[in-house]
Structures are given as C-alpha cells and as structure tokens.
Amino acid sequence: MKHTLSFPEKLGVIWVYLGRRAKLWLRFKISFVFSFIAMFVTIAIFYFMSLFVGSVQSDYYNGPFFTFVLIGLAVNQYMQTTLNVYLNTMHSIYWSNRLEIVLTSPMRLKTFFSSVMTWTYLYATMNVVFYFIIGIFVFGAEFTFPATAWIVIPILILLIISLSGIGLISASMFMLVNAKGDIEPIGWGVATISGLVAGVYFPPKYLPAPVQMLSKILPQTYAIDAIRRVLLNGEGISSPSIQLTIVYLIVFSIILLPLGMFMFNIGIRKAEKEGTLARWM
Amino acid sequence: MNPIEIESITKKYRIREKGYNWKKNLKQLLKIEKQDYLTALNKVSFSVKKGEIFGILGPNGAGKTTLIKILAGLLLPENGKAAINSYDIFKEREKVRTSVNILMSGGWVVFDYKLSIYNNLKFWGVAGGLRLDEVKKRIEDVLKIVGLDDKKDDFPENLSAGLRQKMNLARCLLSDRPVYLLDEPTSNVDPYSAEFIRKFIKDMKKNGKTVVLATHNLWEAELLCDRIAILNRGNILALDNTDTIKKRIGKEILTVELEKITPVLVKEISSFGFVEKTIEEKNRLNIYGRIKKNVPTLIDTCRKHTNIISVDIKESSLNDVFIQLITEKEKAMVIK
Numbered sequence: 001m002k003h004t005l006s007f008p009e010k011l012g013v014i015w016v017y018l019g020r021r022a023k024l025w026l027r028f029k030i031s032f033v034f035s036f037i038a039m040f041v042t043i044a045i046f047y048f049m050s051l052f053v054g055s056v057q058s059d060y061y062n063g064p065f066f067t068f069v070l071i072g073l074a075v076n077q078y079m080q081t082t083l084n085v086y087l088n089t090m091h092s093i094y095w096s097n098r099l100e101i102v103l104t105s106p107m108r109l110k111t112f113f114s115s116v117m118t119w120t121y122l123y124a125t126m127n128v129v130f131y132f133i134i135g136i137f138v139f140g141a142e143f144t145f146p147a148t149a150w151i152v153i154p155i156l157i158l159l160i161i162s163l164s165g166i167g168l169i170s171a172s173m174f175m176l177v178n179a180k181g182d183i184e185p186i187g188w189g190v191a192t193i194s195g196l197v198a199g200v201y202f203p204p205k206y207l208p209a210p211v212q213m214l215s216k217i218l219p220q221t222y223a224i225d226a227i228r229r230v231l232l233n234g235e236g237i238s239s240p241s242i243q244l245t246i247v248y249l250i251v252f253s254i255i256l257l258p259l260g261m262f263m264f265n266i267g268i269r270k271a272e273k274e275g276t277l278a279r280w281m
Numbered sequence: 282m283n284p285i286e287i288e289s290i291t292k293k294y295r296i297r298e299k300g301y302n303w304k305k306n307l308k309q310l311l312k313i314e315k316q317d318y319l320t321a322l323n324k325v326s327f328s329v330k331k332g333e334i335f336g337i338l339g340p341n342g343a344g345k346t347t348l349i350k351i352l353a354g355l356l357l358p359e360n361g362k363a364a365i366n367s368y369d370i371f372k373e374r375e376k377v378r379t380s381v382n383i384l385m386s387g388g389w390v391v392f393d394y395k396l397s398i399y400n401n402l403k404f405w406g407v408a409g410g411l412r413l414d415e416v417k418k419r420i421e422d423v424l425k426i427v428g429l430d431d432k433k434d435d436f437p438e439n440l441s442a443g444l445r446q447k448m449n450l451a452r453c454l455l456s457d458r459p460v461y462l463l464d465e466p467t468s469n470v471d472p473y474s475a476e477f478i479r480k481f482i483k484d485m486k487k488n489g490k491t492v493v494l495a496t497h498n499l500w501e502a503e504l505l506c507d508r509i510a511i512l513n514r515g516n517i518l519a520l521d522n523t524d525t526i527k528k529r530i531g532k533e534i535l536t537v538e539l540e541k542i543t544p545v546l547v548k549e550i551s552s553f554g555f556v557e558k559t560i561e562e563k564n565r566l567n568i569y570g571r572i573k574k575n576v577p578t579l580i581d582t583c584r585k586h587t588n589i590i591s592v593d594i595k596e597s598s599l600n601d602v603f604i605q606l607i608t609e610k611e612k613a614m615v616i617k
Contacts, residue, residue, distance in 0.1 A: 001456075001458055003379045012413045013404075016413070020403075027395050104353060104383055106379045
C-alpha cells in the first residue's frame with residue numbers, strides 16, 4: 001500500500017503518460033495533418049500581411065514585420081498553453097470521471113498535472129519549432145540567433161510560472177463557481193486581452209494610453225518584449241531592460257503562483273465538500 | 282482497530298438550481314446569499330471488520346454512493362468521526378484515498394477508448410505505484426484473474442458492458458489495498474459476468490480483504506454479505522446480518538388454503554394479539570405476525586369454521602423486509 005510515489009516513480013508516470021498521448025496523437029492521423037496545415041496557413045497569412053505592412057519601427061528594432069510577428073506567435077503558443085492547460089485538464093478529467101481515480105492513486109493530482117503539462121509543452125515546442133522552420137526556410141524570415149539567445153529560456157520559464165498562477169486561478173473557477181462551460185471568464189479574458197495588448201502582433205506603443213496601462217499589468221508584455229530584444233537586437237543579460245524584465249517576471253511569479261495554488265486548493269476542497277469531484281454522484 | 286470505523290457521519294448537499302447561474306454561485310461562495318441543503322446522510326455509524334463483506338442497501342437516492350465516497354476520502358462530511366485503515370478522513374484524506382480501492386458503476390469511462398486495454402492499464406498501474414519493470418507482469422496477472430488475458434490488445438470501444446466492467450475491475454486490482462469499495466459492481470452487466478464478479482468478491486474475502494458493497498440487488502447482498510445496513514434518505518434503518526434482520530424485522534407468514542373463507546373466521550383470526558394482518562387471496566388466507574409458536578391455535582381456529590386443504594409457513598425474504606422498512610419509513614415521513 002503506497003501513499004506517495006518516489007521521484008523516479010513520478011518520472012515513470014510522466015514517461016508512460018507521454019507514450020500514451022503520443023499513441024493517441026498518432027492514432028488520429030487526419031487531425032495531426034490538419035493541425036500542421038493550419039499552422040502553415042497561419043504563418044503564410046502573416047508572411048503576406050508583412051509584405052503589405054512592410055517594416056516595424058520600435059525602440060530597438062527596425063526590420064521586417066514578419067520576423068517580428070513570428071516571435072510574437074511563438075511566445076503566444078506558450079502563453080495560450082499556460083493559460084489553458086490547467087482548466088482544460090480539469091475539464092478533461094472531470095468529464096471523463098478520472099479525477100476521483102487520480103485522487104485515489106498515490107501519484108496524486110500534482111504528478112498528473114505535471115504529466116499533462118509535459119506533454120502540452122512538448123507539443124507547444126514542436127509547434128514553435130515548426131513555426132520557425134516554415135518561417136525561415138519557406139518564407140525567408142531572417143534570424144541571427146545571437147550568443148545571448150540562451151536567456152530566452154529562463155525568460156520563458158518565468159513567463160510560464162507567472163502565467164501558471166492565472167491558469168490555476170482560471171481552473172479554480174471550475175470548482176469555485178461551477179464554471180464548467182466552454183468559457184471561463186478569467187482565463188478567457190486574460191488570453192483574449194493578451195492578443196490585443198501584450199505585443200504579440202504589434203508593439204503596444206500603438207495602443208491608446210489607457211489600454212497601454214493594461215498591457216503593463218500583464219507579465220506576457222514584458223516577456224515578449226524581452227525575447228524580441230534578445231532575438232532581434234542581440235541583447236543579453238547585461239541589458240538593463242532584460243534585467244528589469246526578469247525582476248518583473250519574478251515579482252509576477254511570486255504573487256500569482258501562490259495565489260493560483262491557494263485558489264485551486266480551495267476549489268478542490270469545495271468540490272470535496274459538495275461532492276462535485278465527479279460528473280455523476 | 283477495524284479497517285472501517287465511522288461514527289455519527291452527517292453529509293448535506295447544497296440544493297442546486299436548474300441551469301447555471303454564475304452570479305448566484307459567486308454570491309453563495311462569498312456567503313452573501315444563503316444556500317439550501319439536503320441531508321444525504323444523517324448521523325450514520327458502523328464499523329466493518331477485517332475480511333468482512335459489508336453491504337449497503339437502499340433505494341435510489343438513499344445515500345449509498347455518498348457513503349462510499351466518504352469512505353474513500355473523496356467527499357468530506359459535515360461532521361462525525363471516521364477512520365479508514367486507521368487514517369482519519371478529515372486529517373489524513375490522502376492516506377485514506379490510497380488505502381482503498383474504489384470501483385464505481387460505469388467506472389470504465391476513465392479508459393481511453395482509442396487505446397488498448399493493456400496501454401490503458403499501464404498508465405493506471407504506474408500511477409498506482411507499480412514500477413515500469415513490474416507493471417507488465419502485474420497487468421498480465423490481473424487480466425488473467427478477470428478473464429481478459431486474451432483481450433489485452435483489444436480496444437475498450439469494442440468491448441461489451443460486461444467486459445468493460447471486468448476491465449474496470451482489473452484497474453482496481455492493479456494496486457493491492459486492504460479495503461475495496463464497490464458501488465453497484467454488477468449493474469448493467471449480463472448474468473454470466475455478474476456471476477463472475479460475485480465469485481470474485483467472495484475470493485476477495487478469502488484473501489482477507491475488507492469489502493463494502495453498495496447495491497440495490499437484495500438477492501446479491503443476501504448471498505455475499507456478512508452484514509448489511511439498510512439505508513433510506515440518509516438514515517440507517519437496520520444493521521446486522523441478514524438472518525437477524527429478517528428475524529427481527531421480518532414477519533412469518535402462514536398461508537392456509539381453505540374450502541371457503543368467511544368474515545367471521547377472518548375476524549377471529551385477526552383478533553389474536555400475535556397476528557399483525559391478514560390478506561385473502563381467493564381461497565387462501567395469508568396470516569402475518571409472530572406465527573411459528575401459534576400455528577396449532579390458528580389451525581384449530583380455521584378447522585372450527587371450515588375444512589383445511591393445505592398449510593404452508595414461510596419467513597419474509599430480505600426483499601420483503603427491505604420493502605417493509607422503506608414503506609414504514611416513507612409512511613412515517615408523510616404523517617410527519
């Protein structure tokens with residue numbers, strides 16, 4: 001009778017989960033092909049749009065819009081993934097009655113979430129790599145990938161941690177206010193507003209001043225800006241704006257992640273009390 | 282200490298409105314608006330010994346599943362005390378959860394229909410604590426136990442309901458735990474599969490496992506359970522072994538086939554203190570009550586009025602007792 005899993009056993013769970021998801025993914029071959037076609041079309045749309053828009057002029061970059069937006073699209077993949085993964089997982093395990101089985105296993109919810117997230121981020125990374133391959137080799141996007149490019153990874157990790165807080169708050173609404181429909185207002189609101197204000201498609205400086213204020217309270221605005229500075233301008237850890245971004249992201253993480261975890265735990269506790277851990281009683 | 286000890290467990294559910302009202306839910310969450318509750322379990326107490334099969338019987342909505350989920354640590358009661366395998370359900374919920382195996386009716390929905398039985402079980406095996414190098418052997422063993430060893434590469438979508446329940450049972454068996462909580466394990470399965478599952482439950486007992494079986498199949502409960510609790514509207518109406526319950530609550534019935542039944546005869550029979558009621562069926566008179574010791578008196582009385590063709594005496598079945606208890610309780614509710 002095991003109550004918890006050791007670290008290698010948890011890795012074993014993640015490993016088996018990845019294998020299981022990969023098998024399912026490959027089983028639905030048409031969906032697999034269509035998702036790649038959709039990504040190709042998205043990149044193509046932005047390429048032809050860039051022919052129309054021309055170049056972007058910002059504080060640190062003066063070059064083609066296509067290269068600029070490609071970075072935005074790539075970071076957006078991780079952003080959307082993080083905002084949605086917790087709620088989607090709750091949806092999936094609730095509607096399939098798996099939540100109770102997960103809770104009665106020694107892997108517990110954390111390892112299950114880790115398994116789902118590992119798969120989801122691998123998938124997002126594969127999409128990002130595909131974006132860059134198509135962008136660079138088919139549509140001729142110009143990237144130099146400076147020696148400082150490694151700094152993108154800690155920035156992305158900090159972005160994922162801080163947005164995880166919002167993702168968890170969004171997932172907690174599933175239990176706290178019974179938000180079991182397709183749209184949960186908090187996660188949906190942040191994801192939708194991000195597209196407008198966080199600089200995914202254009203620099204936020206073009207927005208009206210009050211809307212720009214909104215962009216400043218979102219961690220993704222800083223992360224997207226910093227990643228562009230690194231990849232387009234060759235800035236590194238010695239750059240004050242990169243340093244400031246890292247500090248902002250750490251602050252966002254310190255505030256949002258514990259808040260998200262706290263609300264999520266309250267949500268689970270409420271579901272345990274109300275008997276809503278499973279779809280059917 | 283017994284593997285299951287519960288005392289004065291009470292569980293209430295919030296009464297939900299039809300549809301989804303985000304605003305109202307938020308108000309109730311912030312305690313701005315009051316909520317209405319339904320009592321699902323009312324001060325329920327019992328204990329289950331090691332190696333015992335304990336049945337929870339009750340009509341739909343009696344609180345059986347609620348009780349099973351509380352025993353599994355998946356649902357928090359409002360108050361009371363409960364320890365499962367010596368773990369407190371309030372303070373050590375995670376240990377409670379991992380010390381029981383729960384099998385829900387229709388629990389096979391947790392399987393991915395596009396993955397083979399083996400691949401489905403592999404994940405739940407490692408999630409249950411099996412190492413990667415031992416999971417394959419364990420899956421083969423449990424599939425053999427449930428009789429699915431020749432179907433390990435089949436997909437759940439191609440299996441019948443009975444085979445799916447066996448697959449569910451196999452998942453349940455991957456982890457060896459001392460307590461099994463089975464919620465209607467034979468519902469929606471064919472008689473052959475149901476018989477297999479019943480035999481399996483008996484084997485669990487032989488292996489020293491403690492089994493709690495929630496069911497509304499009274500025949501099954503009588504066959505399998507050492508003791509039963511009859512539950513209705515969250516209250517335990519009776520708790521003991523089936524024979525004692527039948528003796529204590531059930532009635533003896535004397536059926537006398539007569540040449541003719543007269544009102545005078547029925548009146549005289551009904552006047553005895555040990556007779557609770559009489560029912561006439563053509564030329565048969567069914568006499569209910571504490572009959573056994575008083576058979577000669579009743580026979581003599583009948584003989585005084587008419588000729589007796591045949592006599593038969595029987596005791597209430599568990600089904601009769603169950604219906605009697607539930608009906609009495611429902612009547613009492615109406616009177617209140």
